[in-house]
Amino acid sequence: MINHHPKFELIKSFVNGDLPASLSAGIAIHADMCAVCQQTISQLTEQVAEHSFEEVYLDRFIVDNESLETVAAIDFNHMINDIVESSDIDIALPAVEKTVSFNDKQYTIPAVLSSMKLGKSSHIGKLTRSRILLNENEIHSSLLHIQPGGGIPEHTHKGFELTVLLDGSFHDESGEYVKGDFIMLDGSHQHNPVSTNGCLCFTVANDALHFTQGINKLLNPIGSFIY
Numbered sequence: 001m002i003n004h005h006p007k008f009e010l011i012k013s014f015v016n017g018d019l020p021a022s023l024s025a026g027i028a029i030h031a032d033m034c035a036v037c038q039q040t041i042s043q044l045t046e047q048v049a050e051h052s053f054e055e056v057y058l059d060r061f062i063v064d065n066e067s068l069e070t071v072a073a074i075d076f077n078h079m080i081n082d083i084v085e086s087s088d089i090d091i092a093l094p095a096v097e098k099t100v101s102f103n104d105k106q107y108t109i110p111a112v113l114s115s116m117k118l119g120k121s122s123h124i125g126k127l128t129r130s131r132i133l134l135n136e137n138e139i140h141s142s143l144l145h146i147q148p149g150g151g152i153p154e155h156t157h158k159g160f161e162l163t164v165l166l167d168g169s170f171h172d173e174s175g176e177y178v179k180g181d182f183i184m185l186d187g188s189h190q191h192n193p194v195s196t197n198g199c200l201c202f203t204v205a206n207d208a209l210h211f212t213q214g215i216n217k218l219l220n221p222i223g224s225f226i227y
């Protein structure tokens with residue numbers, strides 16, 4: 001069962017269109033698997049739609065009392081035409097299912113990522129990373145695959161690190177994470193994730209990992225690799 005959800009403030013920014021593409025994708029992927037957040041998103045979307053509707057059309061209804069009814073009736077027709085003719089309405093294309101394979105296993109890529117370009121895969125030990133080419137400067141997005149028994153040495157983050165579990169599970173000091181979990185961490189968190197049975201994650205980070213134990217210098221390549 002999904003236990004980790006985006007915070008309400010983050011969902012609000014998502015609905016308002018204020019998030020970078022990578023974080024938006026993370027929320028959309030999670031919401032595809034989470035009925036609770038899906039409902040929050042549609043409620044907020046409705047509110048935002050109503051609000052912008054009022055902003056655009058309210059001034060048209062402010063008229064003197066005598067002509068109020070006529071003007072309102074005419075404007076209502078205009079309004080419907082505006083909406084029907086609006087080029088803002090996206091025409092949804094049928095989703096094409098795309099798969100990606102890691103370590104001889106095939107995974108279906110979440111619909112929201114299927115139109116994004118994937119970079120080459122690179123490996124370190126039991127980790128494989130495919131960069132998602134979004135060109136968001138310091139924000140890097142990737143698919144990260146961990147083979148059974150693989151993990152990431154204990155670390156913290158200088159910036160933020162978002163992980164959305166697409167398949168499989170992993171655990172750290174705070175517990176077990178399963179498919180669909182949305183895990184947003186920052187410098188106040190320190191953890192050592194390990195995947196017993198393997199997993200595939202969508203990750204977004206805006207800085208390299210910072211290792212907290214032992215041979216930091218030796219681990220730095222892994223930090224840049226994950227970021």
Ligand SMILES: [Zn+2]
Pocket residue numbers: 002004005006030031034035036037038
């Ligand atoms: Zn949720």
